[in-house]
Amino acid sequence: MTINLDELTPPHIVAELDKYIIGQTQAKKAVAVALRNRTRRLKLSEDIREEIAPKNILMIGPTGVGKTEIARRLAKLSGAPFLKVEATKYTEVGYVGRDVESMIRDLMAVGYSMVKSEMQETLKAQAEKNRKKFSLTFCCRVPIKRSGKRKTVRF
Template identity: 60%
Template sequence: MVIYLAGEVDEEVRLDDMTPRQIVAALDKHVVGQRKAKRAVAIALRNRIRRQKLPPEMAVDVMPKNIIMIGSTGVGKTEIARRLARMSDSPF
């Protein structure tokens, strides 16, 4: 599965090749604060992509981690999820 993210200079950057730090930098353009939350979801997304690249017999042993985001109204939980969905071309 190849996921593309449109870059700033009209070039396409593969989300598959992005590090969690680069994913956080992309989220920083749209979400203010929430440093720990952005880092956690970036790592989870990167691990999900890596797991999908494994052969099926190995992927069975690598369990994906789920994330529950809790917090007050208006702190950015939905926006982080919405931006990640857009970056990974997933439905929201």
């Protein structure tokens, strides 16, 4: 479901989210604008990019209103890794519980596995293409007899 985000405008992003999420119009508009701004910021040169601070979104609301689903669908749409963590499990370093660094490690692991699976799919497609090419080469050899010698004709 990854779409080229260069071509998407916030109304298109909202329309894509509308296919899966009912309601939450303001939230969908806010994340669509944030995603568009992020892609536009990434296109800028390095020196200008430093001047424009990225905007982060904190979605707050009661259980079951669709916060996680909006984030999950937006991540899938943009091809970004998604990791849901329960923040109440995290503590300051030195206390009992998980520290915030483990959250970053978990996110990196998700991103790594995502890139790994994309590379595996690419290699699998390339191997399939090569397999078809080489099988045709081996299958299409036709033996021809001429003056007592056997020759192979390749196509």
